[in-house]
Amino acid sequence: AAGVIQSPRHLIKEKRETATLKCYPIPRHDTVYWYQQGPGQDPQFLISFYEKMQSDKGSIPDRFSAQQFSDYHSELNMSSLELGDSALYFCASSLSSTSGTYEQYFGPGTRLTVT
Amino acid sequence: AQSVTQLGSHVSVSEGALVLLRCNYSSSVPPYLFWYVQYPNQGLQLLLKYTSAATLVKGINGFEAEFKKSETSFHLTKPSAHMRDAAEYFCAVNFGNEKLTFGTGTRLTIIP
Numbered sequence: 001a002a003g004v005i006q007s008p009r010h011l012i013k014e015k016r017e018t019a020t021l022k023c024y025p026i027p028r029h030d031t032v033y034w035y036q037q038g039p040g041q042d043p044q045f046l047i048s049f050y051e052k053m054q055s056d057k058g059s060i061p062d063r064f065s066a067q068q069f070s071d072y073h074s075e076l077n078m079s080s081l082e083l084g085d086s087a088l089y090f091c092a093s094s095l096s097s098t099s100g101t102y103e104q105y106f107g108p109g110t111r112l113t114v115t
Numbered sequence: 116a117q118s119v120t121q122l123g124s125h126v127s128v129s130e131g132a133l134v135l136l137r138c139n140y141s142s143s144v145p146p147y148l149f150w151y152v153q154y155p156n157q158g159l160q161l162l163l164k165y166t167s168a169a170t171l172v173k174g175i176n177g178f179e180a181e182f183k184k185s186e187t188s189f190h191l192t193k194p195s196a197h198m199r200d201a202a203e204y205f206c207a208v209n210f211g212n213e214k215l216t217f218g219t220g221t222r223l224t225i226i227p
Contacts (some may be wrong), residue, residue, distance in 0.1 A: 033214060042205060043159070045214040056214055090158060092215075102147065102166075104215060106159040 002026055004107035006091050012113045013081050021076040021110045025093030027115070032074045033104060034066060037088040050096070052114060081114045089111075117142040119206045121218035129226045134178075134193040136221045138206030141187065148189040149207045150180055150217065159205065165189060176200070201225045 005024040013019050025032050031050045035043040045058035049068035060066075063081075068074045078085060088111050092104040135188040140146060150200045151160040163174025176199075189206060194196045206218040 025173060035215075042217040042219050043215075045216070058214060083180070092159075102209070102213075103149070103161055103164055106151075107160040111156075 004023050004064070004091055004093050004105055005008035006089075006107035006110050008110060009108065010111050010113075014115055015081055015083065017081050017114075019078045019081060019112060021078070021089055021112070021114070023074045023076070023091030023093075023107060025072055025074070026095075026105055029072070029095045029105075030081075030084065031094045031096060032068055033092040033094070034060075034074070034076050035090040035092065037090060037109075039087070043090060046076070069102060078112075086114045116183075117146055117208045117210065117216055119148075119208050119216065119218040121204075121221050122145065123221055124219065125165055125222045125224065127224040127226055128196045130198060131195050134191070134196045134200065134223065136191040136204050136206075136223065138180075138189045138191065138218060139187050140189060140206075140208050142208065142210075144210070145184070146208045147181065148180075149209075150174065150178070150189075150191050151205045151207060151217075152176075153203045153220075155202075162191070180207050196223075196225050198225050198227065 007022045033047040033048040037043040046060040048056045052068045063079050066076045088109045090109045092106045094104045118141045120139045148165040151159040163172045165182045173179045178193045203220050207215040
């Protein structure tokens with residue numbers, strides 16, 4: 001079965017640079033979520049999109065932006081990178097349904113290291 | 116706002132022993148509850164979920180969890196631990212098609 005695809009898997013950037021993370025949800029899934037997991041921490045919600053519209057926003061810095069495209073893939077753009085942005089970034093997708101299960105399927109993550 | 120609390124950031128059990136990982140939730144309305152497992156340097160894999168159907172939920176890899184409304188708990192258990200169960204386990208909550216709120220995680224170590 002198809003899973004959530006994230007690219008790149010690893011990314012090394014210097015302070016003040018920009019980074020773009022990509023997420024390809026499971027086919028037919030209509031909702032995409034982005035989470036950030038710092039070292040030794042639990043995942044923290046950043047932002048989500050439902051049918052290409054932003055549906056919720058968490059603790060996402062103003063330096064970050066995201067969007068979902070017509071083919072449902074999503075990109076997380078990060079500018080003016082700081083050392084504290086070093087983390088594992090997960091994308092998850094789900095399918096809205098009347099059954100109400102809404103389980104989120106996670107990608108393998110992108111490990112961002114800012115030096 | 117909903118939240119989950121995982122008691123015990125580290126749990127060690129002997130191979131073959133019972134695994135019990137604790138999760139308590141705080142919510143004004145019945146939530147959806149999930150357990151995810153994360154192996155080193157990997158993503159999050161869904162173990163099982165509670166969505167207001169049966170209170171005893173069976174998941175993958177021999178894990179199960181019981182939703183107890185009176186105790187606001189959703190503890191994860193496995194009768195017999197295996198070395199491959201060593202990982203980080205996260206309890207999470209939401210109310211449907213929305214963000215997950217995770218607990219702080221429990222690192223499970225299996226003693227040979």
